[in-house]
Amino acid sequence: MQEGNVQQRSKSTVETYTFTSHSRDCHASQSQRYYFTAAPCDRIFFVFPLIGMAIKMAWQARQRRLAGAKSKLPPSVGLEHVTLGKWLTGAVIGVVLLALANGIFDNILALQLWQKDPFKVLLIILFFASTIASLALLYQAKQRLWRGIFATLSGMGLIVLGSQDGVYRNTGNWYISHYYYGIAVSFLMIFALAIFPDIYQDRSYRWRKVHIVLNCIALLLFVGQSITGARSLLEIPLSWQESYIYQCNFNPASPNYKTCPTISAPPK
Ligand code: HEM
Numbered sequence: 001m002q003e004g005n006v007q008q009r010s011k012s013t014v015e016t017y018t019f020t021s022h023s024r025d026c027h028a029s030q031s032q033r034y035y036f037t038a039a040p041c042d043r044i045f046f047v048f049p050l051i052g053m054a055i056k057m058a059w060q061a062r063q064r065r066l067a068g069a070k071s072k073l074p075p076s077v078g079l080e081h082v083t084l085g086k087w088l089t090g091a092v093i094g095v096v097l098l099a100l101a102n103g104i105f106d107n108i109l110a111l112q113l114w115q116k117d118p119f120k121v122l123l124i125i126l127f128f129a130s131t132i133a134s135l136a137l138l139y140q141a142k143q144r145l146w147r148g149i150f151a152t153l154s155g156m157g158l159i160v161l162g163s164q165d166g167v168y169r170n171t172g173n174w175y176i177s178h179y180y181y182g183i184a185v186s187f188l189m190i191f192a193l194a195i196f197p198d199i200y201q202d203r204s205y206r207w208r209k210v211h212i213v214l215n216c217i218a219l220l221l222f223v224g225q226s227i228t229g230a231r232s233l234l235e236i237p238l239s240w241q242e243s244y245i246y247q248c249n250f251n252p253a254s255p256n257y258k259t260c261p262t263i264s265a266p267p268k
């Protein structure tokens with residue numbers, strides 16, 4: 001089995017991607033390609049419409065609160081926003097876990113890690129399970145202490161899983177990284193879910209203000225996700241193009257930066 005190092009996509013020289021020729025066989029690449037084409041569907045079809053609905057209800061909840069009894073808006077708008085907010089948190093963490101699982105398990109398959117290091121594979125599976133369990137318990141938790149504990153555990157689970165091999169983090173360009181934006185927005189959603197009972201209990205509106213500021217940042221991050229996600233789609237080569245694309249020069253310091261080897265035309 002041939003082994004080697006290539007730069008994964010057009011990221012800077014900082015990170016390299018270890019591959020085996022085995023991992024590039026037709027079947028694995030084919031499934032990966034289906035994933036990359038299908039992956040954004042859940043976000044485009046489900047997450048982004050949820051964001052739109054949550055924002056609309058948030059705006060109405062605010063209008064109603066500011067107008068008081070004079071408002072023509074029904075009192076249910078606040079509650080509808082919370083219901084959509086809960087769905088949104090679950091959906092965002094769901095797509096992040098799916099995306100991470102794709103990168104991590106693809107790497108496990110490519111390096112046949114379950115044979116070389118089965119304990120590590122088991123640990124990764126346990127981390128997926130415990131992150132999902134922590135989020136489920138966060139939905140149920142009532143007391144502030146437990147909400148804090150399960151929110152922290154959910155966040156920690158995402159960090160540990162996001163640090164695994166196979167996840168394309170683009171750390172050199174963290175400020176435009178799809179991964180870092182995705183993790184940041186997940187934290188904000190988890191935080192919103194953890195503090196929402198405090199918004200109602202707090203008469204000084206402190207938590208409400210914190211919620212508004214943080215979720216406006218979350219909105220900007222969602223916009224960033226749509227841009228960086230589309231860029232990811234463009235950057236990932238099709239399986240039959242990979243072997244050629246990865247021979248190109250991605251080193252910005254090199255005089256041959258952004259050049260690819262010349263190929264001879266196929267015989268007629
Ligand atoms: C796209 C993300 C979100 C944005 C932009 C957003 C924004 C807002 C805004 C502007 C308000 C009105 C504040 C006011 O009364 O002045 C609000 C209220 C609220 N939000 Fe969110 N929010 C988001 C997600 C969430 C999530 C994920 C949850 C939790 C599950 C949540 C829970 C609440 C609660 C409990 C209220 C108070 C509603 C009421 O007064 O009845 N929000 N939000």
Ligand code: HEM
Binds near residue numbers: 036039169
């Ligand atoms: C709610 C918004 C979104 C979140 C939270 C999110 C989160 C993530 C995360 C955490 C990853 C794994 C890290 C990585 O491999 O880069 C990922 C991968 C990916 N996302 Fe998204 N994403 C979102 C929206 C989108 C959109 C709108 C698109 C496309 C139009 C997209 C396309 C992709 C693709 C193609 C990958 C795998 C390729 C790769 O970057 O390695 N995502 N996403």
